Amino acid sequence: MTSLYTITKPPSAAALQSCARFLSEGDAILLLEDGVYYSTDAKNWPALPLGTKVYGLKEDFLARGLSKIVDTQVELVDYARFVQLSCEHDKIVNWL
Amino acid sequence: MNTTNRNTEITLLARSAPYGSGAAKLCLDVSIAAAVFEQTVNYIFLDDGIYQVLDEQDASAINSKSFGKTLEALGLYGIEKLYVDEDSLRKRNLSTNQLLPQVELVNVEAIKKFINQSKFVLTL
Numbered sequence: 001m002t003s004l005y006t007i008t009k010p011p012s013a014a015a016l017q018s019c020a021r022f023l024s025e026g027d028a029i030l031l032l033e034d035g036v037y038y039s040t041d042a043k044n045w046p047a048l049p050l051g052t053k054v055y056g057l058k059e060d061f062l063a064r065g066l067s068k069i070v071d072t073q074v075e076l077v078d079y080a081r082f083v084q085l086s087c088e089h090d091k092i093v094n095w096l
Numbered sequence: 097m098n099t100t101n102r103n104t105e106i107t108l109l110a111r112s113a114p115y116g117s118g119a120a121k122l123c124l125d126v127s128i129a130a131a132v133f134e135q136t137v138n139y140i141f142l143d144d145g146i147y148q149v150l151d152e153q154d155a156s157a158i159n160s161k162s163f164g165k166t167l168e169a170l171g172l173y174g175i176e177k178l179y180v181d182e183d184s185l186r187k188r189n190l191s192t193n194q195l196l197p198q199v200e201l202v203n204v205e206a207i208k209k210f211i212n213q214s215k216f217v218l219t220l
Contacts, residue, residue: 001212018111018143021183022208093217096111096119 001090002026007035008094011044019095020046030085031056031074036064039071057082106130107138107214110145114163115155120148123220124166131173138210139170140202142181146188149178149195164196171198181207 007029009015016029016038023029029052031038036056038044048054056074061067067076077085086092108127112119123145130137141149153164167178182201185191192201202210211217 003211003217021204022211024208024212091215091217093211093219096219 002028002088004028004030004085004089004092006030006032006092006094007038008033009096010034010037011041015095016044017046019093020048023049023052025049025051026089028053028055028085028089030054030077030082031060033060036060036066039066039074040069042071045073055081055085103134103136104216105136105138105214107140107210107217109217109219110139110141110148111143111219113144113147114153115158115160119220120145120163123218124163126218126220127170127175128173131170131175134174137175138179138214139175139177140179140181140207140210141199142184142207146180146184146190149180149199150190151194151196168196168198179207179210 002024005019005023005027007016007019015035019029031054039056039061054074055077058067058076058078061076108123110120110123114120127137127139148163149167151164153162155162170178176198178196178199179202180195180199182203185201192199
């Protein structure tokens with residue numbers, strides 16, 4: 001079963017660091033809300049298993065003035081794609 | 097999946113220290129609610145959640161209910177084991193003899209398995 005992990009806290013909360021340890025093949029990450037601040041500095045990122053897709057919700061990037069400094073490893077998605085991603089995975093895990 | 101089987105497997109990932117916020121208590125409430133409805137609960141403690149399973153907590157000193165005592169009583173609801181992430185334990189310089197008797201150490205692979213086989217995963 002694949003999971004879509006949503007990260008809603010800024011890098012200081014280290015939710016992605018904790019989550020990264022448990023990623024399996026086919027899992028993906030979606031940065032939401034304050035989770036989008038991960039994209040501001042490459043040093044924020046933990047090592048992710050090769051091939052892990054990372055998405056970010058475009059609206060949350062725009063709202064925070066981050067749309068221009070987005071990390072190349074983050075694929076920006078809109079709400080429609082968010083819904084699609086939710087359906088493509090067996091479950092959603094919000095890693096708090 | 098057998099549609100007549102109403103049992104669902106749920107993994108709870110407790111990541112918060114016990115008394116500083118409401119998260120740990122919330123997670124505990126979810127575990128009891130799920131267990132009462134006869135769901136399979138994998139209760140896993142990692143990161144700062146490790147502090148919830150420390151033995152000899154006496155929260156009367158801060159006018160609270162001791163977390164450890166409540167966790168020990170979970171057996172009554174069918175939650176016999178409390179799983180503890182061994183890496184989180186090591187990182188906090190703690191060992192099993194400082195933890196509640198019913199804890200069982202698990203590694204990353206075991207936790208990944210719990211997550212993958214569960215219908216619902218909740219981190220708190």
